[in-house]
Amino acid sequence: MEWINAIVQGVLLGGLYGLFAAGLSLIFGVMRLVNIAHGDLIVLAAYLALVVTQALGIGPLPSLLLVVPLMAVIGYGLQRLLLNRALGDDLLPPLLVTFGLSVIIQNGLLEVFSADSRRLQAGAIETAALPLGGGLAIGVLPLLQFGVAVAAIAGLQLLSWRTPLGRAFRATADDPEVARLMGLDNRHVFALAMALSLAVVALAGVFLAVRTNFDPAIGPARLIFGFEAVIIGGLGSLWGTLAGGVLLGVAQSIGAQIDPGWQILAGHLLFLLVLAVRPEGLFPRLRG
Amino acid sequence: MPEAPLLELRALDAFYGDFQALFGISMAVAPGQVAAVIGANGAGKSTLLKTIAGLIAAPSRDAVVFGGEPIGGLPAHGVVGRGIALVPEGRRLFSSLSVEENLLIGGRTRRPGPWSLEAVYGFFPVLAERRHTPATALSGGQQQMVAIGRALMSNPRLLLCDEISLGLAPVIVRDIYARLPALAAQGTAMVIVEQDVSQALAAADHVFCLREGRVVLEDTARALTREAVAAAYFGV
Amino acid sequence: MSAIHVAHGTRASRIGLPLFLVLLAVLAAAPWWTDRQGMRLLGEIYAYAALASLWNLLAGYAGLVTVGQQAFVGLGAYALFSLSLLLGLNPLWGIPAAGLVAALAAVPVAALTFRLRGAYFAIGTWVVAEVFRLFAAQFTALGGGSGTSLPASVVASIASGRAAREQLLYWLALGLAVLVLLAILLLLRSRHGLALAAIRDNEVAARSCGIEVDRTRLVVFVLASACAAMVGALIFLQKLRISPDAAFSVNDWTALVIFIAVIGGIGRVEGPLIGTAIFFLLRETLSQLGSLYLMVLGAVAIAVMLFAPRGLWGVLADRLGWQVFPLARRLEARPPMLSTSSLREPS
Numbered sequence: 001m002e003w004i005n006a007i008v009q010g011v012l013l014g015g016l017y018g019l020f021a022a023g024l025s026l027i028f029g030v031m032r033l034v035n036i037a038h039g040d041l042i043v044l045a046a047y048l049a050l051v052v053t054q055a056l057g058i059g060p061l062p063s064l065l066l067v068v069p070l071m072a073v074i075g076y077g078l079q080r081l082l083l084n085r086a087l088g089d090d091l092l093p094p095l096l097v098t099f100g101l102s103v104i105i106q107n108g109l110l111e112v113f114s115a116d117s118r119r120l121q122a123g124a125i126e127t128a129a130l131p132l133g134g135g136l137a138i139g140v141l142p143l144l145q146f147g148v149a150v151a152a153i154a155g156l157q158l159l160s161w162r163t164p165l166g167r168a169f170r171a172t173a174d175d176p177e178v179a180r181l182m183g184l185d186n187r188h189v190f191a192l193a194m195a196l197s198l199a200v201v202a203l204a205g206v207f208l209a210v211r212t213n214f215d216p217a218i219g220p221a222r223l224i225f226g227f228e229a230v231i232i233g234g235l236g237s238l239w240g241t242l243a244g245g246v247l248l249g250v251a252q253s254i255g256a257q258i259d260p261g262w263q264i265l266a267g268h269l270l271f272l273l274v275l276a277v278r279p280e281g282l283f284p285r286l287r288g
Numbered sequence: 289m290p291e292a293p294l295l296e297l298r299a300l301d302a303f304y305g306d307f308q309a310l311f312g313i314s315m316a317v318a319p320g321q322v323a324a325v326i327g328a329n330g331a332g333k334s335t336l337l338k339t340i341a342g343l344i345a346a347p348s349r350d351a352v353v354f355g356g357e358p359i360g361g362l363p364a365h366g367v368v369g370r371g372i373a374l375v376p377e378g379r380r381l382f383s384s385l386s387v388e389e390n391l392l393i394g395g396r397t398r399r400p401g402p403w404s405l406e407a408v409y410g411f412f413p414v415l416a417e418r419r420h421t422p423a424t425a426l427s428g429g430q431q432q433m434v435a436i437g438r439a440l441m442s443n444p445r446l447l448l449c450d451e452i453s454l455g456l457a458p459v460i461v462r463d464i465y466a467r468l469p470a471l472a473a474q475g476t477a478m479v480i481v482e483q484d485v486s487q488a489l490a491a492a493d494h495v496f497c498l499r500e501g502r503v504v505l506e507d508t509a510r511a512l513t514r515e516a517v518a519a520a521y522f523g524v
Numbered sequence: 525m526s527a528i529h530v531a532h533g534t535r536a537s538r539i540g541l542p543l544f545l546v547l548l549a550v551l552a553a554a555p556w557w558t559d560r561q562g563m564r565l566l567g568e569i570y571a572y573a574a575l576a577s578l579w580n581l582l583a584g585y586a587g588l589v590t591v592g593q594q595a596f597v598g599l600g601a602y603a604l605f606s607l608s609l610l611l612g613l614n615p616l617w618g619i620p621a622a623g624l625v626a627a628l629a630a631v632p633v634a635a636l637t638f639r640l641r642g643a644y645f646a647i648g649t650w651v652v653a654e655v656f657r658l659f660a661a662q663f664t665a666l667g668g669g670s671g672t673s674l675p676a677s678v679v680a681s682i683a684s685g686r687a688a689r690e691q692l693l694y695w696l697a698l699g700l701a702v703l704v705l706l707a708i709l710l711l712l713r714s715r716h717g718l719a720l721a722a723i724r725d726n727e728v729a730a731r732s733c734g735i736e737v738d739r740t741r742l743v744v745f746v747l748a749s750a751c752a753a754m755v756g757a758l759i760f761l762q763k764l765r766i767s768p769d770a771a772f773s774v775n776d777w778t779a780l781v782i783f784i785a786v787i788g789g790i791g792r793v794e795g796p797l798i799g800t801a802i803f804f805l806l807r808e809t810l811s812q813l814g815s816l817y818l819m820v821l822g823a824v825a826i827a828v829m830l831f832a833p834r835g836l837w838g839v840l841a842d843r844l845g846w847q848v849f850p851l852a853r854r855l856e857a858r859p860p861m862l863s864t865s866s867l868r869e870p871s
Contacts, residue, residue, distance in 0.1 A: 034643030036591070085830050091642045095589055096786055096829050103779055103822035107815035164396065167385060171393050174382040180364035181341060181374050183397040183442065220774065224654065227647045231640070261669075265658040268651055272636060275648070279639040 001135055006257040007250055012142035014249025015149030016211070018242035019204040020226030021233070022153055023197040025241050028230075030169045030193040031087060033094050037102040039223030041198060044105055045071050045205025046214050050118055060120040060210050068202040075198030079191035087190070102219065109216035117213040120206070145207045149242065152203055156196075157238050169193055221264070228271040234281025243283050294319045294477050295372075295446055296353040300346060300360070302332075302339045302501075309335045310501045317446070317494070322468070322478045324492035324509070326485050328521060331498040333481040334377055337448045340479070341374040342367035355445065369397050373444035377451045377481075379435040381423040387434055388419040394438030401443025402474065408437040411467065429460035436464070440471075447471065449480040453487060465491055485517060499523055532713070532851060540848035551698055555691045563694045567762060569804055570701035574755045575777065576784040576796035578748045581708050583782075584791035585720045586744040587727075589642070592649025593752055593778045595633070595656045596626045598771035600753025601760035602660055608678050610665060615674070615682055619696070619757045626753030630746045638738060650774065657772035671767025679764060693762050700758055704751045708793060711747065712851055716740055724791075775818075783825045789835025793849050798837045 020042065027033050035041075045067055052063040082101070086093040128140040160166040172179040172189045180186060208214060208222070225248060233244025248267045255266025274282065293316035302310035310332050317323045325333050338344045339352070346352050346360035353359070354370060362370075373394075381390050391408055409416035412433040418426060423434050432452055439447060453461040461484070468491055472478060482488035489495060489509050497505035497520040505512075505520035554566055575593065582588040603625040604618035613621065637648040661669040683689040711717055719740045722730040731737055756777070760766050770776075780803070788799020803821075810817045832839050 034647065036643075036647075082826070082830075090833070091587075092583065092589060092790065093829050093833060095643050095646060096782065097826050099591070099779070099782060100822040100826040100829070103775075104819045104826075107818040107822070110815045111819070164392070167389050167393050168396070170384045170389075171382045174384055175380055177343060178376055178380045178382070179393075180343065181368060181376065182393050182438075183365045183368045184393075185363070185365045220650075221654075224647065224651055227644070228651065231644070231648075261658070261662055265655065265662075268655045268658070271651060272655070275636050275639055 003254075003257065005136055006253045008136070008138060009142070010250035010253030011246050012138070012146045012249070013253060014229075014246030015146035015242070016204060016207055016245070017225050017229045017248050018153060018245030019149045019200060019207070020222055021229035021241040021245055022156055022238060023200040023204070024223075024226045025230050025235075025238065026156065026200070027193050027197045029236060030173050031190045032173075033083065033087065034098070035197075036095065036098040036223065037105060037219075038098075038201070038226060039221065040102045040105040040109075040219030041071070041074075041201050042205045042208060042222045043109065043214060043216060043219040044074075045198075045202040046120070046209035047109055047113055047118075047216075048202075049120060049206045049209055050113075053120060060122050060206055064203065064206055067206055068199050071198040071202035071205075072195040075194040075196075075201075076191045078198075079194035080187060083194065084187045084190055102223075106216050106219060113216060115215055115217070117215040118209070119213050120209040122210045126210070141210065145211065148203060148207065149245075152200055153238050153242050156200070159196075160238070165192065225267070228267060231281055232271060232274045234284035237281075237283055240281060240283030244281070247282070292356070293317060294321075294355060295340070295479070297340070298351055298353065300336075300339065300351040302335050302344050302346065304335075304344075308501065310339065313498075313501075313503055315496055315503065315506070317477050317479060319445070319477050320472055320475045321494060322472050322480065322492045323494045323496060324488035325479060325481045325496045325498060326483075326488050326517070326521070327498035329483075330500075332501040333498055334450055335501075336498070337374060337450050337479065337481055340367075341372060341448060343374075368442055368444075369399065371399060371443070371445035372448065373439035373442045373446075374448040375435050375439045375450060375452060377454065379428075379431045381431055381434055381438070383422065383424040385423055386420050387415055387423050387426065390423045390434050390438050391415075391441050394441030395443075397442050399443040403440045403443050405441075408440060411440075411470075412437055428456050429464070432456060432460075432464060444476060447476055447478045449478060451481055451483060453482065453484050461487065485521070489517075497521060537848055544848060548698075548702065552695070554698075555694060560690060563690060564762075565804075567694055567697040569800060570697045571755050571759050572781065572784060572803065573797055573800040574701040574704040575752060575781045576788070576800055577705060577708055577793065578752050578755075579778075579781050580785045580790055580793075580796045581711070581744060582748050583785070584795075585712065585717075585724065586741050587724060588741060588745060589646045590649040591646045591774065591778055591782075592637075592651075592653040593781060594772045594774050594776070595649065595653035596630070596749040596752040597756030597759070597777040598653070598660065598768070598773075599626050599629060599656055600756035601766055601771045602663070602666065603753065604757035604761060605666055605672070605674065605766050606663075608674070609672070615678060615761055616696075619700075619754050619761070622757035623750040623754040627746050627750040630749035631742070633749075634742050634745045638741065653772055653774065653778075657768045660768040660772065666766065669768060671765065671770070673765045674761075682761075693758070697758055697762070700754060704755070705793070707747065707751065709849055709851070711744070712793070716743055717851075720744070780821075783821050785835075786825045787828050787835060789837035789839075789841075791834070792837055792841065793851060794841070795835050795837040799835065802836065 024035065024038050027035060048070060049060055049063045049067045052066050053060055082097065083094065086097040122141060125141050129137040130140060130143070131137045160169060168184055168189055171182065172184060172186055176186050229245035229248050230241055232247055233240035233242070248270065251270040252263050252267040256263035295317040297313050297315045300310060300313040301308060313336060325336060327333050335344060339346050342362050342364035349358040349360045351360040354372060357370070359367060359370060382393065385393065388405065391405055414430060415433055415437060418430065423431065426434065452464060465487060468478065480488060480491060489512065492509045495507060495509050495512055496503050497517065499520065505516065551566065554563055579590065579593055582590055600622035603622040604615060607613040607618045607621055608615045633652050637645055637652060640648040666672050683692045719730065719735045722733065722735055723737055723740065727737060756771070760771060784799035784803045785796045787802055788797065789795030806821065810820060828835060834842065
């Protein structure tokens, strides 16, 4: 029974990893940028939520109304002021600029908030659970978080395939030069994509902060989890990304069940296994 | 030229980094006129169209004047909003977009004018049947129709066509060229770049021949002789 | 006799190289002109110069941008500690042994991570380093997550007395850095170096010329991994203490190393050496700023990447034509006495 419980917990955790991955995958899809600072931005969002909840005396969930737009604005500005300058044919500048950004965010958070670990208090909902019978229960909060992850990914999917903005994203990804001939300003389109990515990051950061303790140094591991979910799921498919996140969550949960020291390792090993036997990922995009 | 020109180039230079590709190009195109630009490979024909469209920055604002407004050096997304559309060489349709989405994105500037999805489907009826197909799954000729339709969706006053016959069967090239006079009759001016000189001469009112980035011959299509074109083309 | 030959040197490199040799001699004599603190700092400088040169070889020459160099630094350190603690091998022999272990480990790591392209390769190498770190934390024989120290008996087997040991390790550090630099230079002068230049300019064209891109990259990756492991083994032999978090630290063995290479200049052998000098100057003046110092370093690296992507050395070398190491390939006519007869056609 505890194994079933572990798998259920893993699935719910995987929703969060799917969120980490969706933001990463979105900007890679639109502008071929791999944002090394992605994990640190998730942590930045968590700290923003911490400040907002403390300053306004509101709960973490209402704080999303402020944190999500704030992160989107940060994303837009970051892209316009910094990242657009780094994009080009050469792989190194965007990689190293986001790497530098990661170090700056980490140490900036350390400077302001110290290395103490923090947590967002969500109140009664934290301990609420739905009994499933047979000693099995699902926490309301993890369930809510999973639901939000699924909804966010469905929203991104809808936006990509059903809206003019999604069309602009795909056109710019296909051929940025011709997209300019259509009246699309690449710099603006890229900045909108980054804004959207960081809006998703904000969701991920707040739910992360409610679920576990966080400190300024945990960003890189979140980047790696998101990245692993992308590769396990298969590049270019949002639902695949969610599935990759769920598999990663289940692997970690089963690993932890065997030995607490094996939690993270089990996830990494699943990733390496997928890389060895199916490097295109388990659910690559089929649409041609 | 009696009528005020729609497009005027004044001693236009263009550069790729340190390499100069165009030298002092001057030309004028009137509303509704079809101008052909011919020349050998590497003469600067595509560069000329890209510079007009804003993909390559013109060195000064006054070097390109469109409808009386200096637009040299404006970015491409600013140029299309003023009514210049480019059909790029090799069609370059968006591969993850359907036929209809390619057309819709062409119309996203929302310039007023006669062209709409329905009008494009009326102009190229075969596209209406394939509207939900991924654009790059179409045949070459149909893809070229999408590329032209995508450009028309922005309701251009000037349409720039780069090598629209490239890689297409002669019967399809004739079919596409047969539709161009209808566009000109609506008042849309065109600058077409063509390798196929006889095709270009047949379609155009006015012909410019480029060699090594310079205009070496300019005349009305009617007045040009085959010999004059050959001499200008090869520089003999 | 052919009238045209390939020249590697320039006038600057004919001056620069002897200067470099003089500098080496002065550094080798450091035990006579500096104290323990000075030697320790210099040893650290050599380690960073070597690691930055290796990262530059991978990223700047082979197009393998890695964020996982700490995998092999840590692996080398753990190899040395396990071999000397568990098998009783003399720690000095542990250094080349660590290189061998890393070379063997690098092959399967490459087989997996080479499936990822570009930036994804970078994160893939990071995952591998994390896997190594987590396995090391499970390695109870070496203290698991909290690590272990070298016992006094093992330390004593290095050399008799602390002063002698520190001197020996100092020379080893200098020697290893020179060895790494030499290995890089020889590799770049070899046919692999020419292949790397071709791949860097145009991978597709290089493939069509029959250059085995993946094989060349594998050679570079294995060599760089083995060297990084030897450097790592020596670093932790100096520290006498090891832990997974220290040995596999991404900040210490990759982030700082990348900043050094970026600031000095990627894609040139001289770049990381200049970068190391600048890095230690900055560190000695700014380190009391704590985490602010790392923010400054990150900002400097971003600024260099955006405004002078060839780094400081790149800017200088482009402007002045400097080159310390004779690596460029230029076609030159032989001196007139030899060449006139063969070049001039009978008229």
